[in-house]
Amino acid sequence: MPVRTPPRRHQRPAAAPNPTVGTELELEVTGVAHGGVMVARHEGRVVFVSDAIPGERVRARVTEAKKSFWRADTLEVLEASPHRQPHVWAEASLDRDPEGRAGGAEFGHIELAHQRELKRQVVADALARFARVDAGGLEVQALDGDDDSSGTGWRTRVRLQVAADGTVGPYAARSHTVIPVRSLPLAAEAIAEIAPLATRFGDAASVDLVAPSGGRALTVVTTRDGSRPPAEAITERVGDREFALDALGFWQVHLRAAQTLTTAVQRAIDADAFDPRAANLDLYGGVGLLAAAVGDRFGQATRITSVESSEPATDFAARNLSDWVGARALTARVEHFVKGLAENATALERGRQRAATVVLDPPRSGAGRAVVDELVRTGPAQVIYVACDPVAFARDAALFGDAGYGIRSLEAFDLFPNTHHVELVAHLTRD
Incomplete structure (x- = not known):
């Protein structure tokens, strides 16, 4: 007769799997x-x-x-x-088992106009629930050419993952499973031309494909130990202006997004409330795109400080903003930079802070209470908030609202067709 060893007291039997999963x-x-x-x-x-x-x-x-x-x-x-509609990406369609569907085009089965209506509903619901703001008249605007292309061919940056066997492809949705694909329909033509979809990689972890507007498309392979070739500088063009940045540095993904946001930020600023001599700020400034938008609208004497946590991005921002004598770029975490701004300011500095225009372009998680609370203590004349997440924006808008800053204008842009993402540009001022 087999002998069964009783379990130790500190051991617990393994929990049974949830029987609901798979139903x-x-x-x-x-x-x-x-x-x-x-x-x-x-x-x-x-x-x-x-x-x-x-x-x-x-x-x-x-x-x-x-x-x-x-x-x-x-x-x-x-x-x-x-x-x-038929899914724009065959490898993400219902014909496949869900575990084998490519992720990254989760709205690709929906007509573009209705995609934008659903995004509008998400934005309106978030603002109503978190900020008690009625966004009933909001419209999510398409970028030129996207309706003609069914929302494909716009991505200028694509990251492909590499499986243990060297296979390359996107992850499945909410998974780290690499899905081999034969096409990348959202990618710009220059990306599609160099995509190594049939290649087997050895020690690679990911493959980045970048198609800058000011040069050739390039491929950057990152190995499993995190190493990659030395950073290569690229050039992006927005109108008549050029921006230098690292090939893997942050830049707007849609090929027309940078120009769209430049124009939207310039439009959102109330010129009557703008003081070029004030302590104007561009927070989470990257390589200076939106600081340049402010400078281009209000002239070379505009004072503006761009704050960014990435030192390489700040170095590029300093170069990109050199046309403006009053512009500077600082390397700092935004929450650290704004802490104590009001408390440590001289009387002259407090006056410049109250006259300031602040451009705020935080990551997807939003600015958060620590940044908003310190920022409103300085009492800026106006805030231009660029947001890529409607719920994070709504939470921050509620914090601004509690401090007396209301939304005066709001625009929404479909910078990510065939996905659920939407971009917002808001103008907030004191009541």
Whole structure:
């Protein structure tokens, strides 16, 4: 008879897997949620469903089951929305098992005009819930040429992942599984031409493809130990101006995004409230794109300080902003830079801070309370907030609102067609 050793007291039996995961459900999809998924309910529980459209009835498989919500992937559309189209990326379509669908084009099965309507709904819902702001008249604007191309061919930067066997491709959605693909429909033509989709890589972890507007497209391979070739400087053109930056440095991805945001920021600034001698700021300034937008509108004597945590980006910003005698670029974390600005200022500096225009272009997580609280203590005349995440922006807008800064204008741009992402440019001033 086999002898069974009793478990030690500090050991617990392994938990049984959640029996709900893998279950297939028929769901009525009722709305859109932030993050590129749709909303349904099953026996009162919220289910976030991928690859669906509001108004559809779908068969979906549960992939995650938490107390507060479930996640599910669409397997079959039982009643289709009139806004459904063949997916722009064959490797991401419903024909594939969900685990084998390429990620990065989660709205590719939806007509472009309806994509923008869903994005508008997400923005309006976030502002209503977090900031108590009515964005009823907002429209998500398309960039020139995107409707003609069905929202493809716009990405000037693509990162491909490399699997353990050397296969290259994008990750599957919400996964680190590399999906081999034969096409990159969202990529600009110059990217598609150099994409090594059939290549096997040895010790590589990722492959970056970059197509700058001011030169040839290039490939940068990063190995599994994090090493890569020495940084190569590239040039991006916006109108008549050139910007130098590192090949893997931050730059807007859509080939027309930099010009769109330059114009939008210039339009958002109230010229009557702008003082070129004030302590104007460009926070999270990168290589100086938006500081240059301010300088180009208000002249070479404009004083503006661009603050960026990346030292290489700051070095490029100093070079890119050299046309303006009052411009400077500082390397610092924004939360550290703004801390104590008001408290340590002289009377003259406090006056310049109160007259300032602040351009704020934070990462996807938003600026956050630490930055907003310190910033409003300086009392700037106006804030131009550029946001790539509507929920993070709405939370920050609520903080600004509590300090007496309201949204005076808001524009939304579809800088990322066939994905759920949307870009906002807001003008905030004191009540």
